[in-house]
Amino acid sequence: MNLIVAIFLPILAALFVPLLFKKVKQLHTGWFVLLIPLSLFFFYASFIQRVANGDIFSSTFHWVQSLQLSFISYIDGLSLLFSLLITGIGSLVVLYSIFYLDKSKEQLHNFYVYLLLFMSAMLGVVQSDNVITLYLFWELTSISSFLLIAYWFNRDASRFGALKSMMITVFGGLLMLGGFVLLSMMGDTYSIRELIAQAPQLAQHDYFTWALVLILFGAFTKSAQGPFYIWLPDAMEAPTPVSAYLHSATMVKAGIYLVARFTPIFAVSELWIWLVTGTGLFTLAWCSFFALKQTDLKGILAFSTVSQLGLIMALLGAGAMSYHVDGAVETVFKYAAFAAIFHLINHATFKGSLFMIVGIIDHETGTRDIQKLGGLMSLMPISFTVAMIGSLSMAGVPLFNGFLSKEMFLTAMLSIKEFGLFSFDTFGVLFPILAWVASVFTFAYSLYFVTHTFFGKYKPEQLPKKAHEAPIAMLVSPIVLAVLVVTIFFIPNVVATYFIKPAVLAIQPFLYSDVSQIDIHISAWHGFNKELWMTLGIFAVGTLLIVTLKKWQHVYDRVPAGFNKMYDAVMQFSDVGMNRLARLYMTGSNQTYLLYMLASFVVLVLGTLFTQGGFVFDASNVAPIRVYDIVLVAVLVCGTIIALVTKSRLTSIIGLGVVGYSVAMFFVLFNAPDLALTQLVIETISVALFLLCFYHLPKNSRTEKRMRFKLSRFAVSFGVGATVTIVAIAAQSQKMMTSISEYYKETVYSLAGGGNIVNVILVDYRGFDTLFEIAVLAIAGLGIFAMIKLRLGEGKEKKQIENK
Amino acid sequence: MMEKVLLLALVLFIVAIALSLYRLVIGPSQPDRAIALDTVGVNLLSAIAIVSVLLSTKAFLDAILILGILSFIGTISFSKYIERGVLIERKRND
Numbered sequence: 001m002n003l004i005v006a007i008f009l010p011i012l013a014a015l016f017v018p019l020l021f022k023k024v025k026q027l028h029t030g031w032f033v034l035l036i037p038l039s040l041f042f043f044y045a046s047f048i049q050r051v052a053n054g055d056i057f058s059s060t061f062h063w064v065q066s067l068q069l070s071f072i073s074y075i076d077g078l079s080l081l082f083s084l085l086i087t088g089i090g091s092l093v094v095l096y097s098i099f100y101l102d103k104s105k106e107q108l109h110n111f112y113v114y115l116l117l118f119m120s121a122m123l124g125v126v127q128s129d130n131v132i133t134l135y136l137f138w139e140l141t142s143i144s145s146f147l148l149i150a151y152w153f154n155r156d157a158s159r160f161g162a163l164k165s166m167m168i169t170v171f172g173g174l175l176m177l178g179g180f181v182l183l184s185m186m187g188d189t190y191s192i193r194e195l196i197a198q199a200p201q202l203a204q205h206d207y208f209t210w211a212l213v214l215i216l217f218g219a220f221t222k223s224a225q226g227p228f229y230i231w232l233p234d235a236m237e238a239p240t241p242v243s244a245y246l247h248s249a250t251m252v253k254a255g256i257y258l259v260a261r262f263t264p265i266f267a268v269s270e271l272w273i274w275l276v277t278g279t280g281l282f283t284l285a286w287c288s289f290f291a292l293k294q295t296d297l298k299g300i301l302a303f304s305t306v307s308q309l310g311l312i313m314a315l316l317g318a319g320a321m322s323y324h325v326d327g328a329v330e331t332v333f334k335y336a337a338f339a340a341i342f343h344l345i346n347h348a349t350f351k352g353s354l355f356m357i358v359g360i361i362d363h364e365t366g367t368r369d370i371q372k373l374g375g376l377m378s379l380m381p382i383s384f385t386v387a388m389i390g391s392l393s394m395a396g397v398p399l400f401n402g403f404l405s406k407e408m409f410l411t412a413m414l415s416i417k418e419f420g421l422f423s424f425d426t427f428g429v430l431f432p433i434l435a436w437v438a439s440v441f442t443f444a445y446s447l448y449f450v451t452h453t454f455f456g457k458y459k460p461e462q463l464p465k466k467a468h469e470a471p472i473a474m475l476v477s478p479i480v481l482a483v484l485v486v487t488i489f490f491i492p493n494v495v496a497t498y499f500i501k502p503a504v505l506a507i508q509p510f511l512y513s514d515v516s517q518i519d520i521h522i523s524a525w526h527g528f529n530k531e532l533w534m535t536l537g538i539f540a541v542g543t544l545l546i547v548t549l550k551k552w553q554h555v556y557d558r559v560p561a562g563f564n565k566m567y568d569a570v571m572q573f574s575d576v577g578m579n580r581l582a583r584l585y586m587t588g589s590n591q592t593y594l595l596y597m598l599a600s601f602v603v604l605v606l607g608t609l610f611t612q613g614g615f616v617f618d619a620s621n622v623a624p625i626r627v628y629d630i631v632l633v634a635v636l637v638c639g640t641i642i643a644l645v646t647k648s649r650l651t652s653i654i655g656l657g658v659v660g661y662s663v664a665m666f667f668v669l670f671n672a673p674d675l676a677l678t679q680l681v682i683e684t685i686s687v688a689l690f691l692l693c694f695y696h697l698p699k700n701s702r703t704e705k706r707m708r709f710k711l712s713r714f715a716v717s718f719g720v721g722a723t724v725t726i727v728a729i730a731a732q733s734q735k736m737m738t739s740i741s742e743y744y745k746e747t748v749y750s751l752a753g754g755g756n757i758v759n760v761i762l763v764d765y766r767g768f769d770t771l772f773e774i775a776v777l778a779i780a781g782l783g784i785f786a787m788i789k790l791r792l793g794e795g796k797e798k799k800q801i802e803n804k
Numbered sequence: 805m806m807e808k809v810l811l812l813a814l815v816l817f818i819v820a821i822a823l824s825l826y827r828l829v830i831g832p833s834q835p836d837r838a839i840a841l842d843t844v845g846v847n848l849l850s851a852i853a854i855v856s857v858l859l860s861t862k863a864f865l866d867a868i869l870i871l872g873i874l875s876f877i878g879t880i881s882f883s884k885y886i887e888r889g890v891l892i893e894r895k896r897n898d
Binding site: 627628631635642651654658661664665668669671673676677680681684688 | 811814815818825828829848851852855856859861863864866867870871874877878881
């Protein structure tokens with residue numbers, strides 16, 4: 001099967017989902033959908049052995065060849081790992097959703113179409129080698145995630161959450177597109193592989209830092225890092241399968257994928273290391289702290305997801321340090337990248353299972369509120385076991401895979417201090433401390449999650465439903481994941497060989513030439529070293545925290561929910577502020593708009609004229625001024641002034657008439673008989689039309705008032721007059737070439753057979769213009785006729801009045 | 805000599821136009837204005853005639869004719885407006 005077809009398979013299948021939902025009523029639509037991720041999973045699984053040997057697969061489908069846009073599917077260790085996560089957890093989630101969503105009550109055709117759309121998008125993101133198609137799929141994940149979050153679109157909170165996640169992820173996505181464009185300009189290729197190949201040259205480029213920051217914006221918004229984490233807790237309004245799939249295992253890891261994929265290009269930069277490591281650790285600490293505040297089970301898991309993503313991000317940042325050092329220290333940072341991938345796998349397994357358990361609890365008790373739950377251990381033993389496994393793994397307790405990756409995380413953070421560059425030797429001390437504190441909180445909320453749900457007293461009176469164990473089919477998916485959690489702990493090195501090492505090779509291609517060179521071995525027991533003591537400290541302090549939770553929980557009331565408030569304020573500000581701004585300048589008055597237009601005309605024209613040195617005054621080509629020219633100009637100016645300053649409108653019209661007739665006289669004086677003729681007739685008609693308008697003015701608006709003097713209008717009018725005069729003088733003073741009218745003069749009789757040069761030009765040399773001026777007149781005539789005759793509005797008005 | 809005479813005549817016509825314009829603006833009643841406008845038209849016509857003699861061209865004779873017609877139509881319609889209140893009557897047979 002072609003790799004490109006594999007990417008698009010879910011979208012193609014989505015076309016048939018509504019049909020199946022409508023036609024096959026007996027069977028849950030999910031069963032058909034399940035086939036897709038399952039077959040894709042086995043398809044991708046067939047690559048594992050070959051990719052582990054260091055092979056790379058790729059196939060290309062040209063999209064717009066002239067622009068070098070093509071869908072390139074590129075399978076190496078990193079993209080294969082993600083593809084397996086997407087299809088594997090996708091299958092489990094679809095299976096789970098079959099029992100979670102009711103086939104008669106829910107809009108299943110919508111749900112599975114969105115889900116399959118998302119699956120395609122996600123596969124496209126992780127396999128694309130072309131940055132533009134990567135961006136295409138990236139936005140498709142944003143859109144399908146938006147649709148899935150607002151699946152229950154009649155709830156306010158769903159719509160709010162969907163909008164918020166859309167705003168933030170699309171904001172980041174657009175910035176990322178900017179980064180991609182810069183990057184492809186720098187490298188003159190869209191292919192990520194080719195960009196990575198020229199990484200050393202790219203680092204010298206001027207745009208390098210810009211591209212770095214913009215791409216990180218995309219990664220951080222998608223992976224809910226730093227201040228952008230706020231959309232993820234609100235996205236928990238989605239159905240639980242969606243939360244499990246998108247918001248723990250796949251979509252939020254797209255940012256991680258992006259950072260991992262672009263590490264070879266950007267790792268040489270100090271800024272990259274600081275931003276990735278710093279933001280990751282900040283998010284880790286901040287959100288693990290806030291997870292304990294939540295009372296909604298999904299809220300706890302959302303904050304937990306964000307903080308765990310921060311952990312992976314910090315590890316990737318530490319992994320990037322290996323580009324700067326060599327020798328013994330280098331292996332330590334290589335180790336960090338390894339740990340990042342390992343924790344990524346672990347997180348997908350335990351967080352997926354935990355979300356599904358929360359969904360089961362919600363399904364079977366009717367609530368997710370931790371204050372109402374309790375004592376479910378004996379009622380839901382299987383769910384309890386799975387939840388316990390997931391939480392202990394999340395907390396980093398031995399016997400579960402989370403322990404291994406947490407140990408590796410602590411090792412990596414401890415070694416940051418030894419990284420001598422970029423002032424890490426001074427600030428570096430902060431990193432292990434932050435990591436340790438965050439781990440304490442992680443431990444605490446993991447236990448908080450289990451103990452408050454399953455231990456304690458059963459409170460049946462507070463629960464909407466009578467609690468009981470879920471049907472076994474619903475438990476299959478979480479059990480599979482929980483089994484994986486335990487299995488990985490016992491066979492970490494098998495996982496490492498088949499999945500992690502090929503992925504690490506993709507992240508750090510310059511450090512290794514072959515998979516076999518990665519000689520990192522995971523062991524559960526390191527001996528008595530610093531990490532062990534730190535872990536023991538985490539357990540001790542975490543237990544203490546959880547036992548005394550009630551005593552210090554009021555601290556949370558005093559901590560402001562800063563970033564959410566900021567988001568609300570920004571939205572509010574842009575809404576209200578933009579409205580205000582628009583109302584400020586969009587006054588609805590034509591006079592204001594004319595003022596804007598004319599003022600900008602003056603500024604633009606005069607500005608251009610004088611900054612470009614276009615103004616020249618040259619009186620050598622000027623004709624002599626005659627007496628009657630002066631007299632006529634005086635009459636014209638008089639007419640203009642009368643039209644402007646008079647009190648009565650009638651005098652104004654007459655003033656305009658004076659101007660028109662003097663213009664006709666000018667035509668006479670300047671030897672233009674045809675123009676003079678036309679001007680006389682037209683002026684007469686237009687004066688008559690003005691008089692007509694004047695006659696029909698409503699009686700009460702006929703009060704005769706002199707036009708009020710306004711300085712702004714005067715200034716703009718004066719400016720416009722001055723501008724036009726200056727431009728005319730400048731144009732007259734510098735005629736670059738002779739007129740072509742000589743040709744007309746010579747050929748008017750010999751070629752066109754006419755004596756009147758104006759008329760010959762109008763109908764012969766340039767008859768085209770005349771044709772369309774005739775058309776203009778025809779349109780004007782028809783328009784006037786239509787406006788007078790067609791009175792559609794009148795009847796309506798009458799009817800409305802009658803109805804009232 | 806001839807040119808000087810023509811220029812003098814032109815200036816006189818312009819003065820006449822200016823005086824009629826004064827009447828046009830001041831004119832206490834509407835008929836005053838109608839007469840003033842008619843006079844302006846006739847004087848303008850004559851001024852163009854003199855200009856065409858000055859420029860020694862026949863091209864403006866059309867303009868003179870047009871101005872004559874326009875001036876006539878203008879005066880007639882003005883008078884009708886003063887008399888009846890409308891220019892074009894809609895119903896003729898009632």
